[in-house]
Amino acid sequence: MSPDDLWSIGQLAERAGVTVKTVRFYSDRGLLPEAARSGGGHRRYGPDALDRLRLIRSLRTLDLPVPDVGRVLDQEDDLEDLIAGQLREVTSRLAALRWREAALRLLADCTVRERAERLRLIGTVTFPPGTAAIARFWRNWLPARLPSKVATGIIDRAVPAPPDDPTPAQVLAFARLQEFVTGPCFVPGPRAGTEHGVPEVHAPEVQVPGVQVPEVHAPGKGYRPAVLYAGLPEAFELAAAELRAGRAPHGGEALDCFAAVHAAALGRRDTADFRRGLHRMLAAEARIDRYWQLTAEIETPPPGPPEPTPGAADNWLRAALGATV
Template sequence: MSTSRELFWSIGELAERAGATVKTVRFYSDQGLLPEASRSGGGHRRYGPEALERLRLIRSLRGLDLPLPEVRRILEDEDTSGRALEDAVAGRLRELGSELRTLRWREAALKLVRECPPAERAERLRLLGAVSTPPSTAGPARFWRGWLPPRMPARATAAFLEVAVPQPPDAPEPEQVLAFARLHAMTTAPCPGGRQPQPEVHRVAGGRGAAVLYAGLAEAYELAGPHLREARAPYPGEALDAYVAAYASAYGSRDTREFRRLLATRLAAGPRLDRYWELTALVLTPPGGRPEPTPGSSDDWLRAALERDNVATA
């Protein structure tokens, strides 16, 4: 009898050994997560050492905030180094990352409201109220899908959106939150006349030609990037040649002096998105940081280089 009492514990004894409450042990037992060794003559549950180890494991997993269904799958896997545990931990880490990102954005938004002049608070609250938390890039993406030619190949559209739509920082400063809220308001506001203006080159090139155009522009922007980072004045060179070549291909023309003069005129007359790129730079750059080149700032640099080249060769 003494051996039996040492090997098998009542629900209260198991709870005491595990440092848990009887209510907790009963709950996990009712859920089928704790193995019963036997029942007493009066029908009371008796537990062995394996139940104590199982209970300690359950409490460890629950202490990591893993939900009960995930705990059950891990216990059924019968191996704490198995795939079930890895998947559960990875999933919870993803959830926590999203929760932390949400909290950081809310903290920055609260600071933004707290630190602004009282007369501006209503406007800032209106802007912030229109943005989901964590923020979504769906608004800017829809804006660009309306800008691009409708028959542009999906792969080319996705490549363009990747560089044109700024990804909100995970730990933003208040100024970055405000810039993103303004960007969201700009890209979701109704367009004058119900349709977004588009460059004339979209009509000429069509969807597939526009794909070639934007692939060429991406190369030119990449070449211009180091010049912008080093704050060099615009000048003709490899980046400008790639820029002009992209437009020449879209227009079915050649890179000649006459084409460069004509291109400068066409670009000057086309729609501008300066405000979009200004806000994008603010979203991507923390206060006091060095602005990273955007397609907008790269395009401005290349247009200025084109003007300088045309003046030099006039």
């Protein structure tokens, strides 16, 4: 190109609709190469610089960092991957803002006494919240030697996913759940065998009012927790169907599956005598019903009916067992 076909920095800025300072900024960072220099040492740009400058502005409008813009222009990074990364970041920011909004509404719609307690709870939660503490609770609660695949499946079903657009009530429930799983109230008690060989759990001597401690997993002779936890999801799914239909606890396929899984885990036959012993063991077993109550509140905002949680399914099956023995 002849010097007459080149533009000064001011001419390029005018054609692009930006300031000279903007053009100089991108030129100094190597994003906008100059085509030549004038006799006085002034920068000169070709028409292709206008297209490049417009592309830079588009990428910056998407909040892409300047170093990333440079790599895209030099074809070192794939634009599609960078856009996907920015999209994930924006989605996370929006979720955080929705959680902040719901938390503020929670604080605005309460009494002065409630506000102090809610502020304390909200202070324990990040926005958007994570589930690491809840997953850690389950890893500590489950038997130590449970196969990784089985344990992961249980944790995936048991840990509630924080909603992207929560209600104030869901924010409060999540904060309470976070406090619940990190509290110092899960003190295990001893295990013993019943006359039917079914392990049973006794509550510890020290308890926190209103909070039930989790079951202690200290397998007795012949007890195979992997068999129990691999089979319980099927029983819970069958019970969940009964709960959705609004049926009262009763004998049938769901209960048969539930009893058979426990029998297989203990190396026993599923007999009437076994079920009576199983009923006594489960009746004495410590519970975490509060966990499942809060989980249901997180997963199902009002006014919709709550989706059955594994805890609700377990309660239905225990009640069905009691009704039949």
